[in-house]
């Protein structure tokens with residue numbers, strides 16, 4: 001074999017070895033980068049919040065990827081359980097039974113959350129307006145109800161963090177956090193959505209306003225620093241203006257004369273039910289005393305007239321005076337509305353049933369007018385599956401919502417379309433519970449976390465092409481150097 005052929009063979013061998021080594025190195029580099037940065041098999045953490053409302057209690061289970069504790073936009077509701085029966089404040093006669101009512105939903109939570117996560121899963125209970133009213137009436141009874149629920153929650157396998165009556169301000173502010181968190185507005189630092197929440201015993205309005213809210217009415221101002229952005233929030237909770245208490249206020253207005261029957265424009269023609277005066281006047285929201293008559297009950301008769309109903313409803317608000325630059329009602333400060341708004345809970349239940357979640361204010365009024373005038377028997381026939389209490393009250397509730405939003409909060413025909421009626425956002429219920437948990441678990445950082453300049457896929461691709469480029473550069477260097485050495489050998 002000649003010297004030249006031997007040289008060529010050696011060169012080919014070297015090229016093959018370098019190619020194999022180079023490709024192996026690139027594959028190894030990229031594989032390492034992929035494995036190192038790829039999220040491991042997704043593991044989840046959990047949190048439980050009980051919303052002990054005036055009308056009922058609901059248990060919400062949230063989950064988020066275990067490695068993303070400090071990130072936003074990742075916590076979502078995986079399950080909710082409606083506790084059988086009325087809210088915990090209704091157990092004031094037998095406070096000890098309030099806790100027992102929660103047991104079946106808590107068992108459900110135990111079966112849904114993996115056993116290995118039970119001990120570390122935070123569990124909170126927040127009670128709202130029903131318990132605020134009970135505490136106003138009788139602090140000792142409200143304490144006993146809370147002790148009863150505490151006992152049951154403490155005996156659960158989860159990490160119990162406390163049961164308390166949250167303030168109206170918290171209810172409003174955390175509802176706002178939930179809505180904006182779920183729609184990803186906090187993370188993006190973009191414009192926010194106001195929150196309108198209608199419960200059974202209270203209603204909340206919250207929206208971003210100018211900083212001077214605190215100067216004019218400190219009790220309506222809440223400040224948040226979330227993701228590096230400061231938010232100045234106006235929020236107010238109207239106790240007694242949830243839809244159940246508002247109905248009592250309206251009935252008290254209409255039964256002041258103590259007559260044996262009341263012709264109510266907010267109920268359908270043909271509707272007739274005997275009600276006890278006690279059921280209306282026992283609420284601490286109803287300031288006026290029971291009329292001085294010997295009878296215990298009155299017949300509640302429907303007249304089905306939405307325009308007249310609007311007048312009845314208007315009378316439960318006090319618009320007489322305002323010591324601030326502007327007010328909503330009952331002498332409560334309210335800065336100019338800044339939309340858009342998400343309206344949830346009973347705002348949604350009622351407007352959705354009445355098919356009023358879209359369209360103008362005027363068309364909503366017209367539709368409601370037609371709906372209220374329909375006979376009660378016809379309504380019942382058409383909706384055999386709807387709970388009769390809800391069905392009977394939709395005409396009142398719709399009229400109340402229109403009046404609260406326009407007469408109360410000052411929405412106009414022009415700003416009406418700023419309101420979106422929502423139940424869930426990305427699979428999670430709109431309400432205060434998620435915002436409450438995010439706050440207590442510090443899951444929304446005050447400052448925006450540092451994010452890598454490239455997404456994972458971009459990073460791996462870049463690494464691959466740089467490796468490829470380096471390899472070809474090496475190959476070219478080698479290609480130019482080797483024949484030169486070879487020819488030198490031949491000359492000798």
Ligand SMILES: Nc1ncnc2c1ncn2[C@@H]1O[C@H](COP(=O)(O)OP(=O)(O)OP(=O)(O)O)[C@@H](O)[C@H]1O
Pocket residue numbers: 052053054055056087128129130198199200201202203242243244345346349350353390
């Ligand atoms: N499908 C429905 N149709 C009509 N009304 C409904 C429906 N579901 C619930 N409601 C009523 O809507 C109101 C609001 O319900 P929600 O559960 O939000 O209030 P809550 O938490 O009990 O009250 P609060 O927050 O004032 O303590 C209650 O009066 C409830 O009875």
